[in-house]
Amino acid sequence: MARILLGVSGGIAAYKSVEFTRLAIKAGHAVRVVQTPDSLNFVGKSTFEGITGAPVLTGQFERDPAGGAFPDQPRPAHDPIGHLELAANCDIYVIAPATANTIAKLAGGFADNMLTALALSCRKPLLVAPAMNNEMYVNAATRENIEALRRRGLTLIEPETGELASKGEYGIGRLPEPATLLAETERLLAGAQAEFAPRSLDGLKLLISAGGTREPIDEVRFVGNRSSGRMGFAIADEAAARGAEVTVIAANVSLQRNERVEYVDVGTAAELQREIETRFDACEALIMAAAVADFRPVEPQAGKIKKRGRESLAIELEATRDILSAVAARRRPDQVVVGFAAEAGPDLLAEAQRKLEQKGLDLVVANDIADAAIGFESTENEVVMIGADLRPERPPRGSKRLVAQAILDRLERLAGERREAGQTG
Numbered sequence: 001m002a003r004i005l006l007g008v009s010g011g012i013a014a015y016k017s018v019e020f021t022r023l024a025i026k027a028g029h030a031v032r033v034v035q036t037p038d039s040l041n042f043v044g045k046s047t048f049e050g051i052t053g054a055p056v057l058t059g060q061f062e063r064d065p066a067g068g069a070f071p072d073q074p075r076p077a078h079d080p081i082g083h084l085e086l087a088a089n090c091d092i093y094v095i096a097p098a099t100a101n102t103i104a105k106l107a108g109g110f111a112d113n114m115l116t117a118l119a120l121s122c123r124k125p126l127l128v129a130p131a132m133n134n135e136m137y138v139n140a141a142t143r144e145n146i147e148a149l150r151r152r153g154l155t156l157i158e159p160e161t162g163e164l165a166s167k168g169e170y171g172i173g174r175l176p177e178p179a180t181l182l183a184e185t186e187r188l189l190a191g192a193q194a195e196f197a198p199r200s201l202d203g204l205k206l207l208i209s210a211g212g213t214r215e216p217i218d219e220v221r222f223v224g225n226r227s228s229g230r231m232g233f234a235i236a237d238e239a240a241a242r243g244a245e246v247t248v249i250a251a252n253v254s255l256q257r258n259e260r261v262e263y264v265d266v267g268t269a270a271e272l273q274r275e276i277e278t279r280f281d282a283c284e285a286l287i288m289a290a291a292v293a294d295f296r297p298v299e300p301q302a303g304k305i306k307k308r309g310r311e312s313l314a315i316e317l318e319a320t321r322d323i324l325s326a327v328a329a330r331r332r333p334d335q336v337v338v339g340f341a342a343e344a345g346p347d348l349l350a351e352a353q354r355k356l357e358q359k360g361l362d363l364v365v366a367n368d369i370a371d372a373a374i375g376f377e378s379t380e381n382e383v384v385m386i387g388a389d390l391r392p393e394r395p396p397r398g399s400k401r402l403v404a405q406a407i408l409d410r411l412e413r414l415a416g417e418r419r420e421a422g423q424t425g
């Protein structure tokens, strides 16, 4: 996969960078870490060295025992200048957390420690994740420094709003969760690689549904599900990197968005159905990755149902329309339709095959919801794919981006066959 250089500066969120490093390595990346001297007050070198299996540097005058090599590279025979070699070897430089102080140095072009010197010498994509107290973040100096970085083409990942480290404080400045940081890193990497890579899905009009629908019980409550939208968004990112024209119908997804992808936000199964049906004829391939409600309350109540005086509450549900069967029934022969099946345990394959045949799909991607390490809210996934030949294909377990690649490899073959059949037929 990729060589990620991680720069850690001195903020409380440095602990999240430890988890980011672990997730990145688990996803198959090679990681080297540099730290500012002040960040050692928050996380020690040994933690990162233990996880990455490589030395951590803070100053430019330290000798790098690895000679600037990443864990997957051989150590060079000579002793290169550390900040130049690491910058040349990495595929991306992620600075997370980036303190107000480090951001000011980056904006000013300072190079007084390993992290800042690397930022000046690195010509690879730079991803900067600011994290600080609300007051520091909204301060005019920080705002101007961040804008200066943006103008220079660095990618900034917005901090989140929520509880801050200092007791009782709430506001903007939280470092996003490590899985979000990794997804953003992989997205930027894929974008950079796509500049040079052959665009294997060039111009393919791809419609994807993602997330989970919510069916109102009253104006406050809903019947929903645990789908986060990560899998559908990962497919969209990967497809856009391969040159596809992607539209995502997103049901209640609060993940980072990709500027190369068009998003249409929906809430309920009926809204999702309407958007898919409106856009289906114009697409060449549809991937239904959203978890769509099978049932919805028959009569959603106005206002909020009161608890007062009630011992119980019965809500009558009615079946929703099966969107996939409806669109598959009216598809043209040149369109590819892919469905997802989430099932628990041994029935998985049988259920996937049933869906494939009954709904007339080209491919079913099935995942086992009984395994808590994969699926819904997790960053990893493991799937089985079944197509017309009924031979199960099991790509290796990995990040959702990796699984997205396997699904799109399969889609590429299917779309290629359809295009060829269209030309000869």
Ligand SMILES: Cc1cc2nc3c(=O)[nH]c(=O)nc-3n(C[C@H](O)[C@H](O)[C@H](O)COP(=O)(O)O)c2cc1C
Residues within 6 Å of the ligand: 008, 009, 010, 011, 012, 013, 036, 037, 038, 039, 098, 099, 100, 101, 102, 103, 131, 132, 133, 136
């Ligand atoms: C307990 C504590 C927490 C801090 N958290 C942050 C933070 O989250 N973000 C930030 O910009 N600065 C934070 N600071 C201030 C930085 O540590 C300080 O500006 C430091 O000089 C940054 O150095 P560096 O950018 O070279 O790592 C914190 C300081 C302390 C004492």
